[in-house]
Amino acid sequence: MSSDANSPSMPTVILDPEVTFISREIGGRTTYVSHHEATGKFFQLGAEEYRVASLLDGVRGVPELYESLRSEGIEWTTEDLAKFIAQLVQANVAVIKQGSTAGTDSPAAANMDAGHNRDAASGQTETSEPVGDAAPPSPSRPRPAALVTLLRFLPLLISQRFPLFRGDRIATRLTRYLGNAFEPIGFSLWTLLVLSGLCVVYGHFEAFAAELRRMFDPGLWPMLFLIWVVAKLIHEAGHAVAAKHHGVRVGQVGIMFFLLAPLAYVDVTDAWKLRRRIDRVQIALGGVYFELAAAAVAAWAWWLLPEGYAKHITAQFFLISGPATLLVNANPLLRLDGYYVVSDLTEIPNLRMHGRRQLGAVLQRLFFGIPQTRQLLSGWRVWFASIHAACSVVFQVFWMGGLVLGVAMWARGLGILLAVAGVLMWFLIPTVRWVWKIWTLEPGERFGLNVYRRRMLFYASLLITLVQQLGTVSSPFDRRVPVVVRFQDEQIARSPSDAFVESLFVERGEHVDQGTLLMRLKDPELRIRREKKVDDLEIVELRAIQYRRQGELSKAATSLENANALRRQIAEMDEQIAQLTVIATRSGYIVGNQVESLPGRFVSAGEELLRVSDPQEKELLALVPEQDVDAYQLATQNDSPSRVRLRGGLTIKAKPASLRPRASRTLIHPALAANVGGPLAVEPTLDGSGKMRLAQPYLESITKLDPITSAEVRSGQLGSMTIRDNRPLLARVYDAIATDFRRLGRSQ
Structure with a gap:
């Protein structure tokens, strides 16, 4: 609708007879709730807007309405009046009675939410609206x-x-x-x-x-x-x-x-x-x-x-x-x-409408110097609505962003189409509308620019420079590599076979030297099986000699092969028998949960008996994922140590050691598994043994700790090593999102 009050083509407008009004006191101010019976929509009007609506009788045009409002002390401009009437027409609350329709500018800042439909139980019906409240383009400029x-x-x-x-x-x-x-x-x-x-x-x-x-x-x-x-x-x-x-x-x-x-x-x-x-x-x-x-x-x-x-x-x-x-x-x-x-x-x-209009007006005044229009709220409600709008915009950016990315990942082709539609409808189109609104706010001056256009070009160049910096400059944040403390070269004595502990020569906590006798195990069945194998070997050797004398060389060769197999079995049994005598392979202290109860006990093959280690000789085992290998190798080239934060609040310094050349999915230390509270995701092995393996390959590095630091930390203590991030900030964000979606894909 044209804002020219003297236009001869100005139509007259009449309020739809199906619109009813209910007065209500809100915040000490009289407001009016209008209900359009045909559309089922409700609108919140201020006292001045209600008075304008009540004067729409289909006889008076904008000039007459303007004069009537001035006589009542309502200081509205003809432009404000024309825009508000156009908004009523767009919402089908008012009807053009005569004359030709003209274009309308963007809706004025009237105290109403045209088209607001309170479906309080609709679940997610309102989340389909865009994040920003951008005014629609003027119909006077036909769209393609x-x-x-x-x-x-x-x-x-x-x-x-x-x-x-x-x-x-x-x-x-x-x-x-x-x-x-x-x-x-x-x-x-x-x-x-x-x-x-x-x-x-x-x-x-x-x-x-x-x-x-x-x-x-x-x-x-x-x-x-x-x-x-x-x-x-x-x-x-x-x-x-x-x-x-x-x-x-x-x-x-x-x-x-x-x-x-x-x-x-x-x-x-x-x-x-x-x-x-x-x-x-x-x-x-x-x-x-x-x-x-x-x-x-x-x-x-x-x-x-x-x-x-x-x-x-x-x-x-x-x-x-x-x-x-x-x-x-x-x-x-x-x-x-x-x-x-x-x-x-x-x-x-209409809290969101008021808050976002107020927030938008503040930002436009701050960045472009655009004068703020008449406020719709007063008192503490102004800042409350603005804060709520700022919080809701930030929250919905992450909320909608997560929904869009999740649908794009889950639904594949159709999901990508929905993601593109969401980005267009919630971000790109409102942004273009807002930029066009600022760009056409005033006519151009020298070189087609005005103060608003010059500021917009300045902010655009600043944004491009910022994105370029974020895409090239290294991230100021750090990476964290999971680590676990363990003893250096720890001896873990295990039972070589099913046996009885015959005697124990040490106590828990006792210091022993290398070569010290720790315990003896007894396995009578193992010795009996060895003697039987020896007898079988003698019989096979005699048969080989007999076949050779009889000229049956093929049978003699077969007997010799059987004899060699028996010798290997006897050698393995001799090794097991030798292992029944447990000797310390290093100097250190005896540790174990049930060392005192070992004498006379029956132990199964592979069962842990005791350990020999030195509390002053510990090391950090670090597992580095493939995406962090480059950054970790850069950290190893520096002479400065990295910060290691262990669970319990202890922080130490340690220089990263070189990586071992091969990646592996073997779970080296059980404390690292996520199913027992560790930081690394694990999954069952494919052999059906019930054991766990790492969900993705990791490379290992072992950092030796000095005696003083070793005395401060505990074996099995988890933590993280901080290394400098060598990626740009945008690359870091992209890698984080890609990693999350790879995990989501594996879970599906």
């Missing part, structure tokens, strides 16, 4: 047909909503049985139930933490999906019952797909008609309210059920209906239930 088609098609790629049935009748039936849950007695019982469920979880926290880890098992995802469906049906029923309990009409119930994820929704838009904040808050929290009660019941069922599959299912139901719904639905930074609760409690309708 391809661009128009693209802008219409992009939202359909991200989100599709399918209404199924009207929920008012079902909500009425459910309210007969569950409506008392929102009464004081029902709330008291709910509080007792939820608190008791929390006590059950708190008393078995480790067991529930183990169940949380099982949630990421792909084999359980079909059952988890069914649990999620049941939980969300309970959630939407909570919204519907709360709305009907307060006399609010329940609209359509349906399903929507957001980034391929199915989500239920129920339309309780008429909650805007309620005057009391507490009633609107109850409707907004109705879904979480019901889900938490169901989670508490699931926690009690988990505690009462015996071990088995049903017990596991109830634990997963608790996790989805309890912590998960609090993290998502009750999060005030997402435009879901928690957002509407904060909006109602602070009496800031």
Whole structure:
């Protein structure tokens, strides 16, 4: 709509008769909630905007309206008036009665959220909107047909909503049985139930933490999906019952797909008609309210059920209906239930719109010197809305970024298409619109530039320089390589066969020299088997001599081969018998958990008996992943030692040693495994032995520690060695994301 008040083609506008207004006191100011019956949309208007809307009778044009407002003391310009009327027309709240339609500028800063539809129970319906509130381009500049088609098609790629049935009748039936849950007695019982469920979880926290880890098992995802469906049906029923309990009409119930994820929704838009904040808050929290009660019941069922599959299912139901719904639905930074609760409690309708417009105005004034327009809020609500907007933008950048990357990784080709659509709709298109808005704010001057364009070019060049620096300059952050402390050249005495400990000549903690006799083992069966092998060898040798004398040379050769095999077996048995006498191969101290109980005990082959080590001779075993090899080799070339932080708070200095040439997936030290609290991911070996191996190859390095440092650390102590990162910062971020998705791919 043209802002020229004297234009002869200026049309007159009449307010749609289906629009009704409800006055409301918000923050000490009178505001008006308008409801458009045909579209089901609600709009929040200030007192001045309401007065303008009430004057739209289809007779007065902008000049007459301007004069009427001035006579009433409302200081609006004709441009503000024309833009606000254009916004009403765009939202189908007002209708052009006569004259030709003209172009409209971007919506004015009126105290309304055109098109805001409060689906408090819709789950994820609001997250499909872009992160920024960018004004649409002026219709006076026709868009190319391809661009128009693209802008219409992009939202359909991200989100599709399918209404199924009207929920008012079902909500009425459910309210007969569950409506008392929102009464004081029902709330008291709910509080007792939820608190008791929390006590059950708190008393078995480790067991529930183990169940949380099982949630990421792909084999359980079909059952988890069914649990999620049941939980969300309970959630939407909570919204519907709360709305009907307060006399609010329940609209359509349906399903929507957001980034391929199915989500239920129920339309309780008429909650805007309620005057009391507490009633609107109850409707907004109705879904979480019901889900938490169901989670508490699931926690009690988990505690009462015996071990088995049903017990596991109830634990997963608790996790989805309890912590998960609090993290998502009750999060005030997402435009879901928690957002509407904060909006109602602070009496800031359309909180995100106000906050982001206020935040955008502050940033435009800070970077471009653009004068700030008339504020929609006052007092503490100004900074509260701005802080909320800043926090929500940062959170949703990471939230939406994670969703987009996850879908791109999971759905492959279609996921990449959805990721591109998300980047275009949530970032690229709003950014282009905002840049175009600033660029066309004033006409060009010398060389086609004005002050805003010059500043924009300066910031663009600064951004390009910054990205270039981030892509070339080494990262200021460090890398961390996992390490474990162990003894140098530690002797681990193991039983060579199934035997009895005949005698022990040392005690735990005793210092021994190299060659000291430690213990003797006794294996009578081994000696008997050796004697039998000796007898067999004599018989085979005699047969070989006999066959040779008889001229049967082939049989003689076979007998000689059997004799050689028996000699090798006897040699192995002699070695085992020799090992029954355990001798110290190095000097050190005797360590072991059950050294005193060894005499007379039966020990199996391979069982550890004792160890000989020196507490002043320890070393650091470092396992370096392939992506950190280059940085580690650079660290070994420097003479300065690296910082090693061990668990328990101890920090030492150690110079990185050279890497061994071959990578391996063998788990060298059991303390490094993630299944026992270590830092490295492991998986079962392929031979079915039940042993674990590293999930990816690692290279080893061994750093000797000096005696003083060795005395300070403990064997088996885990930690990390800090080395300088040789990658640019952008490369570091890319490698981190790629590593996470490789792990996700392996888990699937």
